[in-house]
Amino acid sequence: MSKIVEVNVQSEIGKLNGVILHTPGEEVENMTPENAERALYSDILNLSIARKEYKQLSEVLGKITKTYQVKDLLTNILKDDAIKLEVLNRIEKIEPFIAEVTPKGSIKDQLLDEDAENLARLLIEGVEMKRDTLTKFLNKDWYDLRPLHNFFFTRDASMSMYNEVLIGRMANAVRDREAIIMQSIFDFTPGFNTKTLSLNTESDPLRKLTIEGGDVQIARDDILVIGNGMRTSTRAIDALMYNFINRNEDKVQHILVQELPHSPESFIHLDMVFTFLDKDKCMVYEPLIMSPGNYQTVHIKIQHGKLISIRREKTLLHALKKLGMDLEPVYCGGEDETWNMEREQWHSGANFFCVAPGKVLGYARNNYTVEAMNNAGFEIIRANDVISNKVDLSKYEKYMITIEGSELPRGGGGARCMTMPINRDAVEW
Numbered sequence: 044m045s046k047i048v049e050v051n052v053q054s055e056i057g058k059l060n061g062v063i064l065h066t067p068g069e070e071v072e073n074m075t076p077e078n079a080e081r082a083l084y085s086d087i088l089n090l091s092i093a094r095k096e097y098k099q100l101s102e103v104l105g106k107i108t109k110t111y112q113v114k115d116l117l118t119n120i121l122k123d124d125a126i127k128l129e130v131l132n133r134i135e136k137i138e139p140f141i142a143e144v145t146p147k148g149s150i151k152d153q154l155l156d157e158d159a160e161n162l163a164r165l166l167i168e169g170v171e172m173k174r175d176t177l178t179k180f181l182n183k184d185w186y187d188l189r190p191l192h193n194f195f196f197t198r199d200a201s202m203s204m205y206n207e208v209l210i211g212r213m214a215n216a217v218r219d220r221e222a223i224i225m226q227s228i229f230d231f232t233p234g235f236n237t238k239t240l241s242l243n244t245e246s247d248p249l250r251k252l253t254i255e256g257g258d259v260q261i262a263r264d265d266i267l268v269i270g271n272g273m274r275t276s277t278r279a280i281d282a283l284m285y286n287f288i289n290r291n292e293d294k295v296q297h298i299l300v301q302e303l304p305h306s307p308e309s310f311i312h313l314d315m316v317f318t319f320l321d322k323d324k325c326m327v328y329e330p331l332i333m334s335p336g337n338y339q340t341v342h343i344k345i346q347h348g349k350l351i352s353i354r355r356e357k358t359l360l361h362a363l364k365k366l367g368m369d370l371e372p373v374y375c376g377g378e379d380e381t382w383n384m385e386r387e388q389w390h391s392g393a394n395f396f397c398v399a400p401g402k403v404l405g406y407a408r409n410n411y412t413v414e415a416m417n418n419a420g421f422e423i424i425r426a427n428d429v430i431s432n433k434v435d436l437s438k439y440e441k442y443m444i445t446i447e448g449s450e451l452p453r454g455g456g457g458a459r460c461m462t463m464p465i466n467r468d469a470v471e472w
């Protein structure tokens with residue numbers, strides 16, 4: 044594992060110095076048609092194809108920055124017995140059945156006996172059900188501990204916010220263990236030199252307070268842009284607002300909130316309809332971001348331990364412009380046909396990951412979006428040409444590296460969803 048870099052992310056676009064990834068493993072295939080929907084997928088993925096596509100993403104990133112794999116980071120902390128017990132205690136809080144004693148012993152005891160590497164694998168890929176009681180014998184499920192099918196979307200369960208890490212409060216219980224694992228990684232890996240921050244959910248048994256990383260974007264060191272929809276609730280954004288109020292800082296903190304539709308499922312997170320591309324460019328799904336209709340943009344301003352104002356803005360781009368970020372939109376699906384916009388948004392066409400200002404990664408399959416990027420001045424470079432050193436990236440001021448994606452988008456996300464940046468250079472605005 045390469046030397047750990049400290050957590051510090053002050054923008055969406057600063058030059059990337061470290062990113063956390065998770066190569067899709069057996070957990071992706073540990074699924075049946077019956078439970079695919081419960082797993083938050085629209086279909087069962089073919090792992091060997093998904094892995095081939097994912098390899099393009101991880102190898103390109105490996106050429107550009109330091110990459111860390113969740114499984115390695117988790118194995119590393121689990122080598123310490125006290126931490127191993129603490130991680131399992133944390134999991135027991137959300138999945139109490141692991142401590143239940145059955146004729147063959149509890150799952151927790153079984154897990155405590157595993158070495159660090161195997162334990163990390165089991166916590167991600169799932170633990171097959173031991174049918175040692177009648178209840179389990181007749182149970183239709185295959186797993187005692189469910190596989191974390193969505194973990195390759197490392198964006199969502201934790202988010203680097205300035206020099207801290209905000210831990211996701213997932214909208215669906217099937218992703219809860221991801222948040223526990225990420226929190227433990229950041230709590231117990233000294234090199235990250237950070238503090239984890241969890242929103243207070245003690246009085247929230249009905250899971251009304253939820254926040255996921257796909258909705259949280261660090262526009263600038265004083266501006267957060269947050270989506271409010273299926274996955275991130277107003278209550279969670281309020282809790283974050285109180286957190287900034289309680290910091291009582293001289294610095295102004297802006298939170299721009301963009302309401303999102305609750306269907307179709309491709310609108311799950313803000314990053315499916317809006318991402319930053321450069322100091323002066325962003326990717327938008329035009330029908331929502333440029334013409335939001337009833338979906339409001341709200342500007343919350345905090346300073347000196349007080350809420351200074353909370354007001355409606357015309358659109359997200361207007362609000363950003365008023366704060367000095369004048370962004371030219373590039374349209375997902377191109378400018379001509381709503382039909383193409385809808386199709387390409389569905390396949391995560393707006394979901395770009397920035398590795399430096401004007402340098403981004405996105406899916407190759409979205410032809411109209413790729414053309415729009417090219418028209419906006421981005422050189423289009425195939426991932427395999429970067430991996431085989433056929434192109435020298437330092438020659439290009441602006442580029443889009445295209446990743447093949449036929450299986451990966453069926454899991455519900457793109458390049459931004461699959462990356463959790465931990466350190467970026469400051470941007471010279």
Ligand SMILES: NC(=O)NCCC[C@H](N)C(=O)O
Nearest residue numbers: 083196257312454455456460
């Ligand atoms: N940031 C993102 O948009 N992440 C994609 C998550 C997809 C995953 N199947 C989910 O529904 O949570």
